[in-house]
Amino acid sequence: MACCYEDGRGWCREQESVWTDESGREYCLFHAPVGNKGVDTLSFNEALFTLILKARIEERECDLSGTIFDGPIRFSRFSGESEFFPAINFSKALFTGNASFSVACFKHRARFTEARFEANADFLQTSFMENADFTHVEFGGHTSFAGAAFSGHAGFSGTSFSGDTLFNDTQFLSGVTFSGALFREKAVFYGARFNGTTYFFGTTFRRDVEFSRFQFQGPIDFSNVKIAGKMNTLF
Numbered sequence: 001m002a003c004c005y006e007d008g009r010g011w012c013r014e015q016e017s018v019w020t021d022e023s024g025r026e027y028c029l030f031h032a033p034v035g036n037k038g039v040d041t042l043s044f045n046e047a048l049f050t051l052i053l054k055a056r057i058e059e060r061e062c063d064l065s066g067t068i069f070d071g072p073i074r075f076s077r078f079s080g081e082s083e084f085f086p087a088i089n090f091s092k093a094l095f096t097g098n099a100s101f102s103v104a105c106f107k108h109r110a111r112f113t114e115a116r117f118e119a120n121a122d123f124l125q126t127s128f129m130e131n132a133d134f135t136h137v138e139f140g141g142h143t144s145f146a147g148a149a150f151s152g153h154a155g156f157s158g159t160s161f162s163g164d165t166l167f168n169d170t171q172f173l174s175g176v177t178f179s180g181a182l183f184r185e186k187a188v189f190y191g192a193r194f195n196g197t198t199y200f201f202g203t204t205f206r207r208d209v210e211f212s213r214f215q216f217q218g219p220i221d222f223s224n225v226k227i228a229g230k231m232n233t234l235f
């Protein structure tokens, strides 16, 4: 029997089942809840890396949608000119431990739509060469995109950031949207660079937000922004 993800027609249908729930539904390693995967975090992460490497060799998108991560994970091995990520789909994934994409290189499209990060998310100096979609993502811990570079469009519409969030020195080179995004704690855009169209339409900052020393080229829409704390805009 196939994993019950997408009624047995999901990307993992060729994977063997590792767990069956009370109603008899079967789950593959990637969709089984934490504690029911039958392997430790290290082995889980290695199995996941194998899928990514296979997709890169086959030059296709790696669909990892709905994956429930077992614990902390670091993706720093997917960096540089030869070790980059293939096109990747992490939509609706659940990251249960700290997730580090520090210095990783997304050479193709990166989809994180509706993913949930329960702990910290680190995209320090990560490069996104094509469009990056973080629409409706829930960041539960501290989040850093410090020094990251988005060469394609970056989408953060309806995204919620529950911990302190850093976009310092982040480069948005082809437009970005934060429309309807919610920052529950401090947000820092110190030294960020905005090229293309930038939308902060209806964005809510519940605490302080810092826009010091940021550069922009192209239109910026700040209409209906709500800022409950202080806005620091030192130039």
Ligand SMILES: [Zn+2]
Pocket (backbone or CB within 6 Å): 003, 004, 005, 010, 012, 013, 015, 027, 028, 029, 030, 031, 032
């Ligand atoms: Zn599955």
